[in-house]
Amino acid sequence: MADTAASDAFVAFERVQKSYDGETLVVKDLNLAMPKGEFLTMLGPSGSGKTTCLMMLAGFETATHGEIKLDGKPINNIPPHKRGIGMVFQNYALFPHMTVAENLSFPLEVRGMGKAEREQKVKRALEMVQMGRFGGRRPAQLSGGQQQRIALARALVFEAELVLMDEPLGALDKQLREHMQFEIKRIADDLGITVVYVTHDQTEALTMSDRVAVFEAGVIQQLAPPSELYEAPQNSFVAQFIGENNTLEGVVEEIGGNRCTVRLDSGDIIDAVPINVSQKGERTRVSIRPERVEFDPQLGDAAHTLTAEVREFIYMGDVFRTRLSVAGNDEFVVKTRNRADQKRLSPGETVRIGWLPEDCRALDAT
Numbered sequence: 001m002a003d004t005a006a007s008d009a010f011v012a013f014e015r016v017q018k019s020y021d022g023e024t025l026v027v028k029d030l031n032l033a034m035p036k037g038e039f040l041t042m043l044g045p046s047g048s049g050k051t052t053c054l055m056m057l058a059g060f061e062t063a064t065h066g067e068i069k070l071d072g073k074p075i076n077n078i079p080p081h082k083r084g085i086g087m088v089f090q091n092y093a094l095f096p097h098m099t100v101a102e103n104l105s106f107p108l109e110v111r112g113m114g115k116a117e118r119e120q121k122v123k124r125a126l127e128m129v130q131m132g133r134f135g136g137r138r139p140a141q142l143s144g145g146q147q148q149r150i151a152l153a154r155a156l157v158f159e160a161e162l163v164l165m166d167e168p169l170g171a172l173d174k175q176l177r178e179h180m181q182f183e184i185k186r187i188a189d190d191l192g193i194t195v196v197y198v199t200h201d202q203t204e205a206l207t208m209s210d211r212v213a214v215f216e217a218g219v220i221q222q223l224a225p226p227s228e229l230y231e232a233p234q235n236s237f238v239a240q241f242i243g244e245n246n247t248l249e250g251v252v253e254e255i256g257g258n259r260c261t262v263r264l265d266s267g268d269i270i271d272a273v274p275i276n277v278s279q280k281g282e283r284t285r286v287s288i289r290p291e292r293v294e295f296d297p298q299l300g301d302a303a304h305t306l307t308a309e310v311r312e313f314i315y316m317g318d319v320f321r322t323r324l325s326v327a328g329n330d331e332f333v334v335k336t337r338n339r340a341d342q343k344r345l346s347p348g349e350t351v352r353i354g355w356l357p358e359d360c361r362a363l364d365a366t
C-alpha cells in the first residue's frame with residue numbers, strides 16, 4: 001500500500017505548495033498517493049498545514065502550485081460541491097432549528113433529490129451510525145457524542161467515496177472519543193470509503209489509520225503504517241513526536257553497514273543502527289524506546305549496559321515507569337511490565353540498564 005504509484009491512486013497530491021500571503025509556504029512540495037479504501041491520517045503539531053491540505057482537497061482553498069487528483073483526474077478547477085466529497089469538522093454545526101432527519105435531508109434537497117429517495121438515504125445513514133431512532137429530535141436534545149454521530153451521518157448521506165474529517169472528535173471527552181474512534185473506523189471499513197483524517201492526537205492516529213502522514217512545517221516528515229512510524233522513525237522529529245522516546249546525544253565514531261559506534265557526551269561508547277547519519281564526526285541523537293530497556297540486563301554479548309541512578313519510580317498498575325539519570329540525561333524513562341519478580345526501585349539507587357543495539361537508532365541531532 002505504501003508505494004501506490006501516483007498514476008493509479010484514488011487521491012493524489014503532486015508537488016503541491018500553498019502560500020496564503022505569497023511569501024511563506026505553509027505546504028511545501030507535498031506528494032501523497034492514496035489507494036481507494038485507505039484510511040490515512042494527517043498528524044502533526046498546530047500550524048503544520050494539515051487543515052490547509054484538507055481544504056485544498058475539499059476545494060475551499062486552491063493550491064499555489066502543483067496538482068491534486070481524484071480518481072486520476074485533476075480537480076483544481078472543480079468547485080467543492082461537485083467533487084463528491086463528504087466532510088466532518090470539529091465544529092460540526094448542525095442546524096439547530098431542524099430535526100436530525102431534516103439536517104441530513106436538507107443538503108440532498110438542495111441538490112434536487114426527490115422526497116422518497118431522500119427519506120430512504122437519510123434512514124440508511126442514521127442506521128449506519130446507530131441513530132435510527134433519533135431522526136425526530138433536534139440537535140440540542142442530543143449528547144455531544146450523538147451530535148457527532150449525526151455529523152458523521154451527514155457526511156455519509158451523500159454516499160461519497162471520499163470523506164474528509166478534521167479533528168472530528170476534538171470536542172468530546174476521552175471515553176467517548178475512544179468509542180467514536182472505533183465507530184468511525186468500523187463504518188469506514190464496512191462501507192469501503194476512503195478517509196483522510198486530521199488530528200494532532202497521536203494515539204488516535206496510531207489506532208485508526210492504515211497509514212499516517214506526520215506533518216511538520218508544511219512537510220511530510222514520514223508517511224508509514226503506525227507500527228513502522230513507532231518502530232522505525234526516520235528522523236528525530238518523528239521519534240520524538242510519536243510515542244515516548246529516550247535520547248542520548250553524542251558523536252558518530254565509526255560507521256559502516258547497519259551499525260555505527262557513538263561516543264556519547266558522557267564518554268560512554270554505544271552501538272546503534274545508523275538511520276539518518278552518514279559520517280564519522282557527525283553529531284547524533286540516539287533514540288531508545290522506554291519498553292526496550294531492561295534492568296540488570298541479560299541480553300547477551302551484543303548488548304550495552306550503562307550505569308544509571310533512579311530519580312523516580314512510579315507504579316502505574318500494569319507497568320512501572322522509572323525515571324533515571326543516564327549519561328547526562330535526567331529524563332531517561334524505562335517502562336517495565338508489572339510482574340511479581342520485578343523489583344521496586346527507590347530514588348538514589350544505582351542500577352544497571354541495557355538494551356540491544358538494534359533497538360537503538362542513531363538519528364539527526366537537529
Ligand SMILES: Nc1ncnc2c1ncn2[C@@H]1O[C@H](COP(=O)(O)OP(=O)(O)OP(=O)(O)O)[C@@H](O)[C@H]1O
Nearest residue numbers: 020021026044045046047048049050051052053200
Ligand atoms: N486563511 C488563512 N490565511 C492565512 N494564513 C493561514 C490561513 N489558514 C491557515 N493559515 C496559516 O497556515 C499555516 C498552517 O495552518 P493549518 O490550519 O493548515 O494548520 P493545522 O496543521 O491544521 O493546525 P491545527 O492543528 O492548529 O489545526 C499556519 O501558519 C496558519 O497560520
Ligand SMILES: [Mg+2]
Nearest residue numbers: 050051052166
Ligand atoms: Mg487544523
